[in-house]
Amino acid sequence: MRVQLAINGEKREAEVEPRLLLVHLIRDVFRLTGTHVGCDTTHCGACTVLLDGRPVKSCTIFAVQAHGKELMTVEGLEQDGKLHPVQEGFMQEHGLQCGFCTPGMLMTSYAFLSKNPQPDEDEIRWAISGNLCRCTGYVNIVKAIQYAAARLRQGGA
C-alpha cells in the first residue's frame, strides 16, 4: 500500500505492507531513529510521536493509519537550529540520563504544554504517566517541563 504523509513538514511517501507499524516506517524506512521502541504494548511511551498534533504511540498503530496526516517526531522539535524550550528544559534540569525514553517524553511534553500552558505538578505527572523512565526518578523531568512551560509563556518558541 502507498502511504503519503508529511514528517516534520516534509512530504514523504513509501510503499508499505498493510501490517507495517508506524514506528518501523519512521525508523527503518525513513531512517529517523530518534523515535524508539521500548515495549510493544503501548506502556513505555518511548515511541511517542505526534499525529496531526496528537501524541500517539507509534508502536501500536499501523503506518497506513498515518496516511494523509502530519507526523511530528523528535527530529522536528528543533527549528532553524534553535532548540525548542522542552529540549532546553530537559538539558537545563538534568531531565535525562540514558536518553532512550527522552524523545517520547519530549513529544508528550510538547503536546501537553500546547494544551495546558500553565500546569501544576500533579497535572505534569499525570501527563507523562504513559511514558516510563528507568533512570531519572521523574523529579527532574517534572522540573524540565516546568522550565519549558515558563519559557513558552515568555514567548520562548
Add this chain to the structure above:
Amino acid sequence: MMALRTSPEIGGMGHSVKRKEDPRFIRGKGTYVDDIQLAGMLYLDIVRSPFAHAKIKKIDASKALAIPGVLAVITGQDLAKYNLHGMPTLMSDTQMVLPVEKVMYQAQEVAAVLAKERYIAADGVEAVEVEYEPLPVVVDPKKALEPSAPVLRTDKKDKKDNHIWHWEWGDRAATDRAFREAEVTVKEDIYIPRIHVASIETCGCVAHFDKVMGKLTVWMTTQAPHAIRTVFALVAGHVGLAEHKIRIVSPDIGGGFGGKVPVYPGYVIAVAAAVLTGAPVKWIEDRMENLQADSFARDYHITAELAATKNGTLTALRIKTIADHGYTDAAANPSKFPAGLFHICTGSYDFKAAHVEVDGVYTNKPPGGIAYRCSFRVTEAVHTIERMADLMAHQLGMDPAEFRLKNFIKPEQFPYKSALGWEYDSGNYAAALRKAMDKIGYAELQREQAEKRKRGELMGIGISSFTEIVGAGPSKHFDILGLKMFDSAEIRIHPTGKVIARFGTRSQGQGHETTYAQIIAEELGIPVADIQVEEGDTDTAPYGLGTYASRSTPTAGAAGAMAARKIRDKARKIAAHLLEAAEEDLVWEPGKFSVKGAPNRLKTIQEIAFAAYTNHPPGMEAGLEAVSYYDPPNLTYPFGSYICVVDIDKGTGEVKVRRFVAVDDCGNIINPMIVEGQIHGGLTMGLAPALYEEISYDENGNIQGGSFMDYLLPTAVETPKWETDKTCTPSPHHPLGAKGVGESATVGAPAAIANAVVDALWHLGVRHIDIPITPAKVWKLLREHGVTE
C-alpha cells in the same frame, strides 16, 4: 563539602556541569544498537519454548524455509557442528545457546530464523514447528532440594540433585555461642522476589564479519565490551576468531542496571550467523523476550536471626539463605564469592559475631542472577539487615532510630573490620541519620503518628541506614571468569591543548562523558569543553572491566586521575625546560606552572602541550599522553540514611509514600547535579521492587507477568517527590576521595519503605511483609486483623 579548586569555565570537581551527552539525546541523534543499519543486513528472530521443561523431539523448519525471504533456520544441532551450542556462564557453569536435547525454562531459545527483513523473520518464527515432550517442572527451590525432586541438570553426568553449591562465611561457633547466651533474639523469614531490571532499551546486537579482513565487529548492548571480546575469543578461538580480530562496540546504551552484563544466546547466534553468511546480522529482542528470558535479579529465600542484649546492643547475626539460580549458575559475581557480596549483611552495625550460609539451587527458570542496580547481592544483604534491625528495635520497644544510633559502627572505628571480614574505608553513620531525622522532622512525625493511630488511621515511619560496598576490584578479590577487576583510562593531549580521553568502562546513562572530563579538568586545569571522552569501542579504548556495581568512579575515575597525574609530572619537566627553572621551583595550580616567588613567569598547560610536540626537552620523548590501569587497594563504602513516611488506605490496602528523605554520603562529589540525578533514579528503582515489581511463576513454570501489562514499573504518578541531602566522608584510599553513588539508593530504599509499612501495622500484630507490598497483600492483612471488612 570539598572546596572548589577550579573555575566554572574549567569545570573540575564540584561543579554541576551540564551534561556533554545531552545535546545528541534531546535531538534524537543518539546511536543505540537498533539504530544501526548496514548494507545487506539480515535479521534474526528467535523461536522460544512454551514449556518450562520439555524434551525437544523434533524441529521442523520446512514451512518456515518455504517463506520467501527466510534464509535459514538455525538449531542447536547446527551450532553443535562448531561447538557453539553451549557457552560458559559468568560462574563457569554451562548454558545452552540453543538446546539440542531439552528446554529448561519457559521462553528459552529453541531455534533462530534468519531472514531478509524483520517481519519476515517473525513470520518464520511462527512457522517453525517444534514437537515437545513435557517433563516434570521444578519451580520452588526448596522443593528442588527435596530428595524426591527430579534432577534437572541431566547434562551433568555426576549430578544427583539440584544443589549447586554451599557457601558459608564467618565464625559459626562464636555466632552460635552468642545466640545461646543472648538475652533477646528475633528471627524472620524474608523472601526477596525475582525481579527484572527492564531497562527501556531491550538487548540486541548487529554482528558483521568482514571475510576479507577476517575481522568480526559486533555492536551490542553491553556494559562490559572488553570482557565480552575476551570471552568471545576464548570460546570461539577454535573457529578462527582471535581477540585482535574482534571489535566490540557498545554504542549509546538505553539503560543497563546490570542486565546488560551477561552474554545472551541471541548475541551468540547472531555472531555465528554473521560469520557463516558474511552478511551483517541484527538481533533485537522485544519486551516480552527481555522480561521472560534475560537475567533476573534477587530470588533469595532468607532466614535471618539477630541477637542482642536487653538494653539493645546487638551481639550476633545468623543468616541462612536459599538462592534460586534458575536452570544454570549464571549469576554475576566475582568467582571467589558464589553469593557475591551478600556477606556485607552486617550492614552499618558493629557485630561481634556473624555467620552466613547460602545454598545455590537449580530450578526450571531462566538463568542469570544479575544485581539490578546494585553490586553483587548487596541489596539482598541490606534489605535483610535493615528489616531485621527494625524488627529487633520494635521487639525491644526501642525507637528504631535510637536503636540504630546505639549500634552503628562509630566514626573512630574506621577503617573498620567487620565480623565477616570486610574492611570498611570510612563512614559517619550517625551524622547521616541525624541529618535525615532533622530534615523530615522525625519527632513531629512520631507525634502525628500517635494521634492518627488513636483515630484508627494507618501511618508508618521507616528508616534504612545502609552501607553499600562498591567499586569492584580490587583485583586480589574480584574477577569475571578469572579476568582481574581493575579499570583504565588513557589520556592524550593534542598540540593545541585539546584532549581525547578513553576509558575501559561504558556509561549507560550515568554521564561519564561529563564526569570523566571533570576529573581531567580537575587534575590538569583543561576546560571540560576541550575534553572529549570516549568509551565502549574495544579497538580504541584501553582494556577495562566495564560499568556495573557502581565501579566507574571508584576504578576508571581513579584511573583518569592517575593518568592525568602522570601527564602533569611530564608537563612539569617541560615547563621547567621552557621556564629555565628547576622542577622543584615550580608551583602547580590548575592549568599552569609558575615559578615560585615569580607568579608571572608561568606556562599554561596548553603552552606546555604545544611544546610537547614542538619544543620538548632534549632526550625526552615527544607527546603528552598517559595510560593508567588502576587497581584499587580496597572497595569503597558509600552509605546513607533514608526515612520514609507512608499512609495506608484502609479500604484498598494501597500504600502511599507521602515523604521520602534520602541523605547520602558518597565521599567527594564530582558533579553534584549528576549525583542527585543518580540518587533520584536509584530511589525510584528502590520504590519499584518495594511496592510493584515481581516476576513469579505458576507450578508449571509459566511466567506470570511477562510484559509491561503486568510487570508494573512506577510512573511519574506513583513516584514520590524525592527529598535528597548529603554528608561527605571522603574515601581515604581513592585518589579523589570519591566513593561511587549510582546504586546506593536502589540498595537502601526498599527496606525504608517496607519498614514504614510494617511500622504502620505493628500495633495490629504485623511483624513482616515480603516485598513487593501490593495493595492485595496489605488488604488481606488488614482483613485478618479485623481492620477492614
